[in-house]
Amino acid sequence: MRISRRILAGLATASLAITATSCGGGSGSASFDNEITVGILHSLSGVMSISEKTLVETEKMAIAEINAAGGININGESYKINYFVEDGASNWPLFAEKAGQMIDAGYPVIFGGWTSASRDAMEPVFESKKGFLYYPIQYEGRECSNNIMYTGATPNQQSEPATDFMLNRSEAAGKPFFLVGSDYVFPRTSNSITKAQLKAIGGEWVGEEYLDLSSNEVGPIIAKIKKALPRGGVIINTLNGAQNVAFFKQIQDEGITPENGYYVMSYSIAEEEIKTIGPEFLEGHYAAWNYMMAIDTPASKTFAKNYKKFTKDPDAVVADPQESAYNMVYLWKAAVEKAGTFENAEVRKALVGTTFDAPQGPIEVMPNHHISQKVRIGQVNSEGQFTILETSDDIIKPQTWNQFIKEDKGFACDWTDPVNKGQKYKL
Amino acid sequence: MELFVDILFNGISFGSVYLIAALGLAIVFGLMGVINLAHGELIMVGAYSTFVTQLLFKEPFLKPFFGSYIIVSIFVAFIFSATVGILLERLIIKRLYGNPLETLLGTWGVSLFLQQFVRSFSLSFGTSVIISIISGVSLKNIFPKSIKERFNEKYIRLSNWIIPIFIGILSNNFLATNIPRIRRPDSRLVDVTSPKWMRGPFEIYGESFPKTRLVIIAITVISVIAVLIFLNLTEWGIRIRAVTQNRSMSECLGISTKKVDTITFGIGSGLAGVAGVAVSLLGSVGPDVGQLYIVPCFMVVVLGGVGNILGTVLASFGIGILTDIFASGRLLTLFPNAPSFVFNTLNFFSTSSMAVVLIFSLIVIFLQFKPQGLFPQKGRTVE
Numbered sequence: 007m008r009i010s011r012r013i014l015a016g017l018a019t020a021s022l023a024i025t026a027t028s029c030g031g032g033s034g035s036a037s038f039d040n041e042i043t044v045g046i047l048h049s050l051s052g053v054m055s056i057s058e059k060t061l062v063e064t065e066k067m068a069i070a071e072i073n074a075a076g077g078i079n080i081n082g083e084s085y086k087i088n089y090f091v092e093d094g095a096s097n098w099p100l101f102a103e104k105a106g107q108m109i110d111a112g113y114p115v116i117f118g119g120w121t122s123a124s125r126d127a128m129e130p131v132f133e134s135k136k137g138f139l140y141y142p143i144q145y146e147g148r149e150c151s152n153n154i155m156y157t158g159a160t161p162n163q164q165s166e167p168a169t170d171f172m173l174n175r176s177e178a179a180g181k182p183f184f185l186v187g188s189d190y191v192f193p194r195t196s197n198s199i200t201k202a203q204l205k206a207i208g209g210e211w212v213g214e215e216y217l218d219l220s221s222n223e224v225g226p227i228i229a230k231i232k233k234a235l236p237r238g239g240v241i242i243n244t245l246n247g248a249q250n251v252a253f254f255k256q257i258q259d260e261g262i263t264p265e266n267g268y269y270v271m272s273y274s275i276a277e278e279e280i281k282t283i284g285p286e287f288l289e290g291h292y293a294a295w296n297y298m299m300a301i302d303t304p305a306s307k308t309f310a311k312n313y314k315k316f317t318k319d320p321d322a323v324v325a326d327p328q329e330s331a332y333n334m335v336y337l338w339k340a341a342v343e344k345a346g347t348f349e350n351a352e353v354r355k356a357l358v359g360t361t362f363d364a365p366q367g368p369i370e371v372m373p374n375h376h377i378s379q380k381v382r383i384g385q386v387n388s389e390g391q392f393t394i395l396e397t398s399d400d401i402i403k404p405q406t407w408n409q410f411i412k413e414d415k416g417f418a419c420d421w422t423d424p425v426n427k428g429q430k431y432k433l
Numbered sequence: 434m435e436l437f438v439d440i441l442f443n444g445i446s447f448g449s450v451y452l453i454a455a456l457g458l459a460i461v462f463g464l465m466g467v468i469n470l471a472h473g474e475l476i477m478v479g480a481y482s483t484f485v486t487q488l489l490f491k492e493p494f495l496k497p498f499f500g501s502y503i504i505v506s507i508f509v510a511f512i513f514s515a516t517v518g519i520l521l522e523r524l525i526i527k528r529l530y531g532n533p534l535e536t537l538l539g540t541w542g543v544s545l546f547l548q549q550f551v552r553s554f555s556l557s558f559g560t561s562v563i564i565s566i567i568s569g570v571s572l573k574n575i576f577p578k579s580i581k582e583r584f585n586e587k588y589i590r591l592s593n594w595i596i597p598i599f600i601g602i603l604s605n606n607f608l609a610t611n612i613p614r615i616r617r618p619d620s621r622l623v624d625v626t627s628p629k630w631m632r633g634p635f636e637i638y639g640e641s642f643p644k645t646r647l648v649i650i651a652i653t654v655i656s657v658i659a660v661l662i663f664l665n666l667t668e669w670g671i672r673i674r675a676v677t678q679n680r681s682m683s684e685c686l687g688i689s690t691k692k693v694d695t696i697t698f699g700i701g702s703g704l705a706g707v708a709g710v711a712v713s714l715l716g717s718v719g720p721d722v723g724q725l726y727i728v729p730c731f732m733v734v735v736l737g738g739v740g741n742i743l744g745t746v747l748a749s750f751g752i753g754i755l756t757d758i759f760a761s762g763r764l765l766t767l768f769p770n771a772p773s774f775v776f777n778t779l780n781f782f783s784t785s786s787m788a789v790v791l792i793f794s795l796i797v798i799f800l801q802f803k804p805q806g807l808f809p810q811k812g813r814t815v816e
Contacts, residue, residue: 053721055552056622189786218786222716222725225447226760226785229439233762251624252716259643261634282622282717 038077038086042348044069044338045108046089047118052096057247057327058120060278061142062091064328065117067316068335078339081346094118098127109137114348115338117331122146122191129154138350140338142330144273144296146195150406150419150429155357156376157334158327159296160404161199165242167381167398168271168294169200172240173209175396176292178269182210184231186253187244189216195411196244196273202410217245222252228260231268238267243275250275254287264290276325277391285390296379297329297366298392309365323390324365333364337371358422368401374419376404436766438640440757446646448753449653453711454726455733455745456656457704462731463740464677465697467526468533470540472730473723474547475702478517478563479510479709480718481551484623485560485608486510492611500628503710507652510706516567517547518702522695530694544723551720556623557608565601569594625713649711656707657746663700664742673697677740736796738806747807752792760788 046065048058069087072078078085092108094101101124108116109131116132117140119125125141132139132153144158173179183204187193197214204211213234215227231241241262245253250272262268270291277299280288299310309332314322337360342348345356361370369377378401384392407414407430420427458472483506489495490502521543529536551559572593631648634641664670675683676693684690712722733752737744758764762783771779782791803809 051549051552056719215784216786218789220725220728221785221789222722223447223450223756223785224716225443226757226762226788229443229757229761233766248622248717248719248722250717251622255627256643256645256715259633259645261641282624284624284626286626 039083040085041088042078042085043088043090043113045111045113045116045118046091047094047101047104047108047116048091048120049096049124050091050093054094054096054120054124057278058094060325060328061120061331063317064313064324064331065089065335067313068332070316071312072335072339078342080343080348094124098123102127102131105137105139106131106135109135114138114342114350114353115140117142117334117338119143120327125154136350138354140334142334143327144330146192147406147408148195148411148414150374150376150421152354152375152421152424152428154375155334155337155371156404156406157330157337159379159381160376160406161196161408162405163296163379163381163402164294165196165200165273166203166410167402168273168292168383169203169209169242170207171294171383171396172242172269172271172292173204173207176240176269176271177264178238178240178267181237181239181267182212182235183240183242184212184235185214185242185244186227186231187216188246188249189218190246193244197242199408199410200242202412206410212239217249219246222249224249224253224256227253228256228262231257231262232260235268239269241268241270243270243272245272246274247279250279251283254283254291258287275386276327277323278325280386280390281321281323285386285388288386289388290385292383292385292395293392294381294383295326295392296381297324297326297364298382298384298394299324300384300391300394301366301382303365303367305363305367306365329365333362333369333377336362336364337369337377341371354421370401372404373422374404374406375421376406378403435640436763440754440763442640442642442646443757443761444754445750446643446650446753447756448750449646449650450711450715451729451733451752452746452749453649453653453656454705454708455730455749456653456660456742457701457708458730459734459737459740459742459745460660460704461698461701462734463742463745464673465694465701466533466739467530467698468537468540469526469701470537470727471521471544471547472702472705473725473727474544475514475518475705475723476709476712476726477547477551477718477720477723479514479706480625480713480722481556481559481623481709482506482510482513482706483710483713484625484718485556487625500630503628503631503648503714507707507710510710511703512567512706513563514706514709515699515703516563516570518705519570519695519699520566521702522698526698527691527694544727548720548723555609557605560608561601561605564604565597568600569597572596622717622719624717627714631714645714649714652707652711656704657742660700660704660742669693669696732793732796736799736806738808738810740810741806741808744806744808755792755795756788759783759791760785 046062048062049055050059066089069089073086076084077087090113092104094104101119105116105128115138119128119139119141120143122145128139129151133151137153139154140157141154142157144164147160185197185200187197193216201211213230215230217224217227272291272293275288275293276295309329310324313324314320340360340362341353341357344360345352357371358373359371361368367380369379372378380401381398382394383396384394387393406419407417409415416433417430418433419429454476458469461467461469461472486506486509487502490499525539525543526536529539627645631644633644635644635647664674672688672693675688676690680690712726733745733749737748759782764779764783781787
């Protein structure tokens with residue numbers, strides 16, 4: 007008892023000393039006619055918090071930038087944006103519950119989500135309560151909600167160009183493919199698209215493996231890869247965050263490296279992940295994104311510089327998900343100003359066709375509530391950045407219903423005509 | 434032959450991860466009967482202390498010895514995890530002996546607490562809290578007797594905690610200023626880089642084995658031997674076994690069972706820390722790294738027969754070999770000419786997810802026939 011009380015006292019003193027230094031923050035003091043509060047709903051605790059916290063920071067930064075530039079301007083009146091941050095705690099039903107509360111509280115828009123599971127949990131809430139969600143992550147497609155704006159890539163803006171590149175123009179061109187992913191909806195859907203695409207463009211796939219989300223033991227999968235690809239090949243990787251580390255460390259130990267003719271194309275490895283895994287394990291492998299920190303334009307450099315300044319972390323990196331999160335705040339602002347009101351029905355109409363000069367270049371909202379954007383293929387270099395090998399010539403339009411999936415072939419989505427063409431209609 | 438070597442090596446290397454992770458639990462759960470759901474988080478503490486040791490070895494003054502940091506980190510991880518384990522035993526589990534359900538819930542709470550602690554605070558903060566607690570616990574033993582006698586006990590007790598707090602604050606500042614990677618509170622998922630000599634494959638007789646796996650096997654073998662020597666040949670080991678067999682009789686004979694409990698728990702936790710070193714070599718280190726191993730750990734201990742180290746060894750290698758046979762598609766190689774429906778069935782079952790299902794079902798079936806595991810405890814002590 008004596009010991010425990012002393013330890014508690016020690017702990018309490020120490021943590022007091024720490025918390026005293028970690029409070030603070032400030033706000034600008036421009037004059038505004040009015041205020042509006044938006045919702046931010048990401049996981050601040052739990053498994054996903056590591057990734058989702060970077061989105062919260064980026065969204066706060068975009069809001070701070072907009073406020074510093076005079077806020078939102080509606081019919082001559084300026085509005086200051088306030089935000090209310092909620093914690094989804096990596097718990098998908100909780101996301102739905104909190105989203106419901108935030109819509110009831112009257113927030114005109116909610117920026118949030120990362121996993122497909124959290125988005126799917128929130129979708130019915132936003133549809134029944136007529137709220138509006140902005141969702142920033144590249145995902146598997148196959149949905150098109152009137153109440154969600156998707157600013158990440160659809161498969162035809164990431165995995166399809168990537169597969170084409172690996173088969174035809176990469177250092178492993180012409181070699182067989184092996185597909186590896188975590189066992190949930192995104193990798194399985196993405197891989198079924200890749201397989202159909204390989205069949206159509208004349209590639210060969212020799213195996214497909216999924217790792218249970220509760221496991222880190224990639225050994226058996228590596229044994230299979232070695233057997234299926236004895237002379238090198240392409241590995242398409244859709245593993246989840248932490249499982250990537252185990253995978254890349256162990257394939258290097260087993261000699262599955264670019265020097266031996268094995269090239270991995272990853273859809274979930276961005277700059278932040280390279281930093282975590284370590285560039286020495288990833289050098290020479292590929293990834294496909296819409297935004298990469300290495301993009302050499304003033305807009306991209308300013309974005310990275312501002313983020314480092316905003317988070318007060320000189321080593322911070324920006325990646326595609328953050329850029330998407332940044333863009334969606336600006337797209338919402340543009341749509342509101344175009345509509346002249348915060349009313350959802352009006353903003354939704356104004357949203358389609360809204361453009362923004364994003365850090366990656368110009369983007370535009372399409373009638374299916376996704377955005378048209380360019381695709382880039384990068385190769386990881388020793389500094390932990392991408393060397394951009396290819397940028398798509400054209401801005402690629404999003405296909406939410408993928409043409410390589412049998413049930414979706416020939417369908418599209420167009421919310422400018424919700425009665426006849428909403429959600430899913432036959433072309 | 435090559436296939437046999439492959440299966441054996443992969444089986445042993447998968448199995449040794451299970452074994453090193455479960456060894457501490459075999460002592461805590463097997464010998465003491467404590468269902469410790471925070472075992473996974475003790476592995477996590479070990480893994481994080483490996484990471485911090487590695488970062489310290491990247492500092493200029495230790496840089497020349499970087500290749501050997503893994504050996505140092507085994508001891509560091511053991512000490513850190515053992516300290517956390519001893520605190521856990523002293524503060525919580527001690528009060529719950531004889532109430533398995535409460536122990537289970539209590540340790541589960543601790544496990545959640547430790548996970549969120551790592552998520553919410555920066556690593557430098559966490560490390561310095563642990564350092565200050567370690568120095569606080571050990572300081573009073575370091576004070577020379579002459580000082581203890583000269584001053585009032587009250588002052589000793591006061592300084593006993595004031596000094597560690599200062600040590601904690603100093604080490605927090607030192608770590609935060611020198612190692613920027615652990616200052617930031619947002620990146621919890623960290624990665625241990627193995628030294629150069631441990632990377633890549635090791636080739637012998639035309640077969641190649643990953644060096645990391647060989648190192649893990651070595652760590653496991655040494656730990657098992659050390660545990661066996663400790664339990665069978667040292668005084669404290671014999672006391673531990675005596676208390677396991679008959680608590681009240683040992684107490685009558687003058688063995689301090691409280692001290693034995695603390696030491697046993699400390700060693701079990703320390704071994705979890707060593708497992709943390711092994712785990713950090715294989716994958717990433719994150720707040721929930723322990724969750725990946727806790728279920729296999731209990732599975733191995735139960736299958737081996739609670740309280741039997743040899744059973745734990747055989748159970749983990751058995752599970753390892755079965756994992757390799759099922760998940761790596763060995764059955765397909767063994768029977769390449771099987772009729773197509775058999776081949777397709779085999780194909781369906783030879784994925785990582787299905788292998789887990791198969792192994793679990795086999796264990797359930799096995800426990801139907803031998804509910805006490807491979808090596809049940811015999812005699813009157815089994816109650």
